Amino acid sequence: MSRPYNFSAGPGALPEAVLERAAAEMTNYAGSGMSVMEMSHRGKEFLKIAEEAEADLRDLMGIPANYKVLFLQGGAMLQFSAVPLNLAADGDAVDYLSTGYWSDRAVTEAKRFCQVSVVASGEAGKYTEIPARDQWKTYKEAEYFHYCANETIHGVEFHDVPDVGAVPLVCDMSSTILSRPVDVSKFGLIYAGAQKNIGPAGLTVVIVRDDLLDRARKNIPYLLSYKTMAENGSMANTPPTYAWYMAGLVFKWVKEQGGLAAMAERNRAKSSLLYKVIDESGFYSNPVKPECRSWMNVPFVLADSKLEKPFLEEAKAAGLLTLAGHRSVGGMRASLYNAMPIEGVEALTQFMLDFARRHG
Numbered sequence: 561m562s563r564p565y566n567f568s569a570g571p572g573a574l575p576e577a578v579l580e581r582a583a584a585e586m587t588n589y590a591g592s593g594m595s596v597m598e599m600s601h602r603g604k605e606f607l608k609i610a611e612e613a614e615a616d617l618r619d620l621m622g623i624p625a626n627y628k629v630l631f632l633q634g635g636a637m638l639q640f641s642a643v644p645l646n647l648a649a650d651g652d653a654v655d656y657l658s659t660g661y662w663s664d665r666a667v668t669e670a671k672r673f674c675q676v677s678v679v680a681s682g683e684a685g686k687y688t689e690i691p692a693r694d695q696w697k698t699y700k701e702a703e704y705f706h707y708c709a710n711e712t713i714h715g716v717e718f719h720d721v722p723d724v725g726a727v728p729l730v731c732d733m734s735s736t737i738l739s740r741p742v743d744v745s746k747f748g749l750i751y752a753g754a755q756k757n758i759g760p761a762g763l764t765v766v767i768v769r770d771d772l773l774d775r776a777r778k779n780i781p782y783l784l785s786y787k788t789m790a791e792n793g794s795m796a797n798t799p800p801t802y803a804w805y806m807a808g809l810v811f812k813w814v815k816e817q818g819g820l821a822a823m824a825e826r827n828r829a830k831s832s833l834l835y836k837v838i839d840e841s842g843f844y845s846n847p848v849k850p851e852c853r854s855w856m857n858v859p860f861v862l863a864d865s866k867l868e869k870p871f872l873e874e875a876k877a878a879g880l881l882t883l884a885g886h887r888s889v890g891g892m893r894a895s896l897y898n899a900m901p902i903e904g905v906e907a908l909t910q911f912m913l914d915f916a917r918r919h920g
């Protein structure tokens with residue numbers, strides 16, 4: 561029997577081909593007699609895995625040579641602390657855009673270390689839209705400008721890269737990295753927890769422009785320093801070796817699929833199919849303004865919240881897993897990361913139409 565479709569927001573589904581390859585290599589990687597989990601991170605087998613993963617990611621995203629790529633632990637949330645500690649001094653002014661749950665968590669953390677200015681907030685509109693550019697109160701001397709490219713919980717996504725002039729642009733790309741092409745040269749720093757669209761939990765990817773490495777505070781914890789990690793090939797201590805290996809398999813898979821342009825085409829098609837069914841149903845609804853709806857995470861509610869429990873139960877029985885919304889907002893959420901095939905979204909929309917017919 562084929563596997564059910566998993567709509568989890570994170571850790572999310574991985575490509576089946578990647579899981580199968582990892583399974584085949586589990587106990588004896590490439591004739592080494594060891595699992596990747598059992599290898600020294602300084603041995604030649606693992607160093608090759610690590611280098612190939614970085615080269616493939618650089619190739620996929622077109623990362624310019626003056627950027628370092630770091631493979632770190634701690635999750636995206638540790639970057640909420642690492643970014644201000646590396647890029648700004650105590651009391652320095654930094655700009656943050658508030659578009660939902662995750663960018664607000666980043667604001668809360670940065671306030672512990674810097675003078676944070678929230679340039680605009682979508683809170684009044686319950687995070688259903690990105691505040692209009694002409695409303696942003698940006699500061700041209702800010703040390704950096706932070707935003708979240710895709711709000712995983714609220715389902716709000718940027719479909720372009722904001723222009724903030726010469727201020728280094730810092731982006732939480734956890735739930736949208738690799739879903740479409742992106743011009744890395746527009747950013748000072750990009751970070752992403754792996755467990756949405758890259759691989760298993762436990763790995764965080766940071767892409768940082770060279771000239772920003774010298775800004776860190778003197779008393780920054782050794783392992784939080786981007787410069788330390790860059791100088792040590794992300795191996796200032798033991799890196800998350802297995803997650804790094806899995807990420808490498810995913811990068812190869814994405815390349816085989818045709819790279820980020822092919823991913824973008826699929827992701828646009830998958831999400832538009834789902835939004836169309838939601839909008840035309842009169843039974844389901846999504847509150848986000850069409851121009852900033854996420855391709856990756858589609859939250860929706862049912863006409864009658866009492867139907868949520870049967871919806872989830874029947875969906876599960878139909879092989880459609882993990883559709884409950886985040887505990888902070890309720891409702892439903894379908895996450896459509898790269899590993900979700902169009903067939904999964906077709907199965908979901910068929911189920912939704914059928915459920916609406918029976919309960920509407």
Ligand SMILES: *Cc1c(COP(=O)(O)O)cnc(C)c1O
Binds near residue numbers: 636708733735
């Ligand atoms: C999941 C997520 C986080 C938190 O990631 P952790 O790895 O759990 O720290 C932060 N930002 C965004 C956009 C996310 O989707």
